[in-house]
Amino acid sequence: MNETTTIDSEILRRYDRPGPRYTSYPTAPQFHAAFGEMQLRQFIARGNAEPIPRPISIYVHVPFCFSPCFYCGCNRVITRDATKGERYLEHLLLEIERIAPLFARDRDVMQVHLGGGTPNFLAPPQLGRLLDSLGRHFHFSTARDRDFSIELDPRCIEDGDIDALAELGFNRASLGVQDFNPDVQDAVNRVQSVEQTMAVIDACRGAGFRSVNVDLIYGLPRQTQDGFRQTLDTVIAARPDRLAIYGYAHLPELFKAQRQIKVAELPDAEGRLGLLRLAVERLTAAGYQYIGMDHFALPEDDLAGAQAAGGLHRNFMGYTTHADCDLVGLGVSAISHVGDSFSQNPRDLAGWEIALESDRLPVWRGLELDFDDVLRADIIQQLMCQGDIGVAAIERRYGIDFRHYFAAAWPALEQLAGEGLLTLAQERIAATSRGRYLLRIIAMCFDRYLQKPQTADSTARYSRAI
Amino acid sequence: MTEPRGARPAPVALADDGNELQFCSTCAFSSACLDSGYDKSRLKALHVLVEHTAPFREGQHIFREGDDFNAIAAVRAGTVKTYVTDLNGREQVQGFFLPGEVIGLNAVSRARYPCNAVALDTVLLCRFSFPRMATLATQMPGLQQQLFRLLSEDIGKATLLAGDFTAEERMAAFLVLLSRRYAARGLSPTRFRLTMARTDIANYLRLAAETVSRILKRFQSDGLVRVERREIAITDRARLEDAARNVLRN
Numbered sequence: 247m248n249e250t251t252t253i254d255s256e257i258l259r260r261y262d263r264p265g266p267r268y269t270s271y272p273t274a275p276q277f278h279a280a281f282g283e284m285q286l287r288q289f290i291a292r293g294n295a296e297p298i299p300r301p302i303s304i305y306v307h308v309p310f311c312f313s314p315c316f317y318c319g320c321n322r323v324i325t326r327d328a329t330k331g332e333r334y335l336e337h338l339l340l341e342i343e344r345i346a347p348l349f350a351r352d353r354d355v356m357q358v359h360l361g362g363g364t365p366n367f368l369a370p371p372q373l374g375r376l377l378d379s380l381g382r383h384f385h386f387s388t389a390r391d392r393d394f395s396i397e398l399d400p401r402c403i404e405d406g407d408i409d410a411l412a413e414l415g416f417n418r419a420s421l422g423v424q425d426f427n428p429d430v431q432d433a434v435n436r437v438q439s440v441e442q443t444m445a446v447i448d449a450c451r452g453a454g455f456r457s458v459n460v461d462l463i464y465g466l467p468r469q470t471q472d473g474f475r476q477t478l479d480t481v482i483a484a485r486p487d488r489l490a491i492y493g494y495a496h497l498p499e500l501f502k503a504q505r506q507i508k509v510a511e512l513p514d515a516e517g518r519l520g521l522l523r524l525a526v527e528r529l530t531a532a533g534y535q536y537i538g539m540d541h542f543a544l545p546e547d548d549l550a551g552a553q554a555a556g557g558l559h560r561n562f563m564g565y566t567t568h569a570d571c572d573l574v575g576l577g578v579s580a581i582s583h584v585g586d587s588f589s590q591n592p593r594d595l596a597g598w599e600i601a602l603e604s605d606r607l608p609v610w611r612g613l614e615l616d617f618d619d620v621l622r623a624d625i626i627q628q629l630m631c632q633g634d635i636g637v638a639a640i641e642r643r644y645g646i647d648f649r650h651y652f653a654a655a656w657p658a659l660e661q662l663a664g665e666g667l668l669t670l671a672q673e674r675i676a677a678t679s680r681g682r683y684l685l686r687i688i689a690m691c692f693d694r695y696l697q698k699p700q701t702a703d704s705t706a707r708y709s710r711a712i
Numbered sequence: 713m714t715e716p717r718g719a720r721p722a723p724v725a726l727a728d729d730g731n732e733l734q735f736c737s738t739c740a741f742s743s744a745c746l747d748s749g750y751d752k753s754r755l756k757a758l759h760v761l762v763e764h765t766a767p768f769r770e771g772q773h774i775f776r777e778g779d780d781f782n783a784i785a786a787v788r789a790g791t792v793k794t795y796v797t798d799l800n801g802r803e804q805v806q807g808f809f810l811p812g813e814v815i816g817l818n819a820v821s822r823a824r825y826p827c828n829a830v831a832l833d834t835v836l837l838c839r840f841s842f843p844r845m846a847t848l849a850t851q852m853p854g855l856q857q858q859l860f861r862l863l864s865e866d867i868g869k870a871t872l873l874a875g876d877f878t879a880e881e882r883m884a885a886f887l888v889l890l891s892r893r894y895a896a897r898g899l900s901p902t903r904f905r906l907t908m909a910r911t912d913i914a915n916y917l918r919l920a921a922e923t924v925s926r927i928l929k930r931f932q933s934d935g936l937v938r939v940e941r942r943e944i945a946i947t948d949r950a951r952l953e954d955a956a957r958n959v960l961r962n
Contacts, residue, residue, distance in 0.1 A: 295909035298925045298932075298939050350910075352922040 257665055257680065258519050265686045266693070267539065268630055269562045270588060271623040272613060274581065276695055277590055281612030287348060289585040289614075293572055294350040300572045302349060302384060303357040305563055306338065306376065307577035309595070310367040312402060315436040316506040317424070317466060317494050321579040321593055322363040331368050334577075334595075339379050340602045341576050346383035349574075354387035355380070356571055359563045360396040366403060370410035377414050386415075391548070391567065393418055393456075400446040401438050408446065412453035419450045420459040420488075426480055427473035430466050433511055440480055447484050457487035457547060464521035465494035467511035474521050478528040488549060489534060489542040490564070491525045493518065526683070538630055539685055541565050558631040565631070586615040618694060621646070626689045633685065634676035655691040662688060763839040764788070768831035774815070776828050781819035783839045787811050790835030791907040794827045795915075805916040807869060808832075808908055810890075812897040816842070817866045832907045873917065877959050882917040883927045884955035887937065891946055902946045931955075 266273045293299055309323045310331060323330070358380065360373070368376070377394075386392065395418035396411060411419075423443055424436060431437045450458045460481050464474065481489070496512060498504040513521065526536070534542040535550045541564065543549040552558045552567040559569035562581050573583040579593040589612030592598045601608035615623065621644050628635050637648045649656070663670045667681030668688055677688055690696055765785070768774055774785070777796060792809040806827055809815050819825045820842070849856040872889075873882055895901035906913070914921040931937045936952045938945040946952055953960075 295911065296941050297906050297910055297913070297928050297944070299910070350921065352925060 277611040283607040283609045289587045303571035307580040308365040309363040319501040357393045364399045408449035424463045426477040429468045433467040459488035460486040465518045487547045658691045765837040768835040774829040784816035785837040785839045788836040791832040885959035888956040
């Protein structure tokens, strides 16, 4: 596929509007407090009762960072106080001890992912205690495709850390880079040298990690074509197995740190588009495959293979080859996806800790998916992972007439078709090569909750499409 | 293609419903009564109460061990599990009853229910007063034969898995029998929902829960069945029957 011809500025500009990233459907704003601990317990038990219970995927959120990156919209706590990490770890161990016994013991853990914040805010011995506890209370799969992954801030990796992580069983790493340009780094308060970063990538390879991912961001303040091209070339030269290129979402009303960013220094719509186009061109020329929604991978990487085989899956951790696991989120603000339910832990440290100290599962809010939610989630998942929707298969599986069921979405879909972003056929709706960069715009047509009258802040809640 | 989590379940195993005057199509007695020239209105005239009960919800008990026995009941919709609790307090599953099948037959000899019966999902029943039905049977050879047949089947079901069979043989026999029982009620023999929990299946087959899953996974990778959450699709009937042959002997 020749991607270079497919970024159409006119279209992209028109659709550069806020939209969910669809790491889940329904999205988190739909979660409500009527779904609590009791409901989560019921969904876990229901899963255990299935003839072949699903395996487990574990996400652990570590919210701490040493310093604030101004672009960040994650749930995090800025501190240099290591005792906070220790206290947090103690509570994580409590949470593990409480939730793990609810799962049938033969439900293997296929995936552990540590995200943040900065997971390596915790020192390797602390991470060791975390994994040891997970391994004792859950059952780790011994399968070859078991993934233990960790997001790393290369600025706080010390000699020997990576080997220690490999020793603990980690086999995938994701490094935050964003941009190597010093002006940009200064503007976003994240100064990180190329040498530092390369040393960590090399250490991961040396320790036998199966893949290394690098995160970049376009649309940052002071970012220029030339500067970003250099960053891209530097990163590509290191040949990470996977690359994520996120568009910066400037939502200062929601994320306090972003108020430090000067709007005047942000690239305009045309500039953002140029940066994205540059990234796509450079990466495809270097042999990377576009996976969908900001993600690229080398053809020999598992993600590319899984996409070709139709086995790609998307969840809160991004893309994964482990479809159909129950996802257990641990830590402050973490989201679980158990059976047809979502549930989320409290977003504030105190709330999460108090729940654990009072012998409860720290469920703050959640949602039980109904038939319509499951159907739409399936469609959006197919779009995000394969870039198309198997209309005929959906009709058979759910016993619906697709055209009739989605009559309300049809005018919008036809408009997108008219603009060359997708093709509408009896059997299949497929994003065109041009539409593949606007998957979330297509997905939004199927989002029942967006079709309700929007509240004042619902447009501000989501980042822009490009 | 594999089914996604939460895909619409296979059609609920609810037989087409009868009314005051018509038998439900799955009724265990309709053929016996009709063959003898009795329709439902005649039964009513003979004071054999055919009483449709209010739905039982998942987990609700229909009768408990030791309760006075006064009625047998045909399942109209849903699945009923029967079990006893042993001296160690452990549950021992005795059987599962699908639409068209009759619960309570094992209570006849002692005038008390010898086990517990619990609804595994939403269950609808049709209750027959047993003393009246027994009286009627003395005048109605067809009904008597049908009662004997039901009693015999009940005994046969109870002893079927008593032999020294492998876990694979037990599991295969369980699936084949479910398939035949659904087929007998006019429901799909190749796609049905396992309404019972994994631990119930394991308990009934005298296997560990883990073993149930392990064998189903093997059946699945061998192409015999496809399992998606609680839905079972039998994809190679001949080989599944073959695996069950030692238990079923036919």
